Amino acid sequence: EAGVAQSPRYKIIEKRQSVAFWCNPISGHATLYWYQQILGQGPKLLIQFQNNGVVDDSQLPKDRFSAERLKGVDSTLKIQPAKLEDSAVYLCASTSPGRGRTNEKLFFGSGTQLSVL
Amino acid sequence: AQSVAQPEDQVNVAEGNPLTVKCTYSVSGNPYLFWYVQYPNRGLQFLLKYITGDNLVKGSYGFEAEFNKSQTSFHLKKPSALVSDSALYFCAVRGYYRDDKIIFGKGTRLHILP
Numbered sequence: 001e002a003g004v005a006q007s008p009r010y011k012i013i014e015k016r017q018s019v020a021f022w023c024n025p026i027s028g029h030a031t032l033y034w035y036q037q038i039l040g041q042g043p044k045l046l047i048q049f050q051n052n053g054v055v056d057d058s059q060l061p062k063d064r065f066s067a068e069r070l071k072g073v074d075s076t077l078k079i080q081p082a083k084l085e086d087s088a089v090y091l092c093a094s095t096s097p098g099r100g101r102t103n104e105k106l107f108f109g110s111g112t113q114l115s116v117l
Numbered sequence: 118a119q120s121v122a123q124p125e126d127q128v129n130v131a132e133g134n135p136l137t138v139k140c141t142y143s144v145s146g147n148p149y150l151f152w153y154v155q156y157p158n159r160g161l162q163f164l165l166k167y168i169t170g171d172n173l174v175k176g177s178y179g180f181e182a183e184f185n186k187s188q189t190s191f192h193l194k195k196p197s198a199l200v201s202d203s204a205l206y207f208c209a210v211r212g213y214y215r216d217d218k219i220i221f222g223k224g225t226r227l228h229i230l231p
Contacts, residue, residue, distance in 0.1 A: 004160070042207055042221030056218060091160060104149070108160030
């Protein structure tokens with residue numbers, strides 16, 4: 001079974017520039033998450049999709065961050081303009097919870113490490 | 118509000134000794150609890166989960182975790198540590214209610230000494 005694919009693996013940009021990350025979840029997984037992991041901290045949920053609809057984006061800084069999952073499969077996370085504090089690893093995860101939450105288990109990609117200079 | 122705490126930034130254990138990585142949580146209602154492991158340059162991998170039932174949960178790579186409701190803890194354990202267990206471990210919790218999110222702790226670095 002192929003895992004969650006993310007690209008690019010690394011990205012270095014200057015502040016105020018824009019950047020985009022791509023995620024391809026495991027085939028058949030309806031739920032997709034974007035997490036931000038700052039060095040020394042645990043992953044923080046940015047946005048959760050169920051198919052192509054947004055379930056939760058309460059922690060997404062909407063003035064600069066945007067995400068879409070147009071066909072309910074691949075997803076793109078964009079930052080425009082980037083700030084120094086956006087330097088982090090951006091993780092994509094997917095899951096297929098099945099009935100209720102008892103089967104809930106997140107599958108993570110390797111992440112995109114963003115450095116904003 | 119949901120929260121999860123991992124009080125130790127790093128745990129050092131000699132190979133062959135038992136290991137414990139601590140986790141405490143706070144949620145409304147019954148918790149769903151998880152442990153994930155992160156190896157260098159790789160994404161997080163699921164280790165085990167507690168949903169309901171037996172308080173001792175067994176997971177991947179010989180790890181287990183004990184749910185203690187009165188102490189609101191979910192410590193990760195292994196009877197005999199391997200050098201290959203060295204990694205970053207994250208505890209996570211989700212509350213009972215439909216809109217509750219999965220919240221991760223800050224992580225504990227486990228270092229197994231050969």
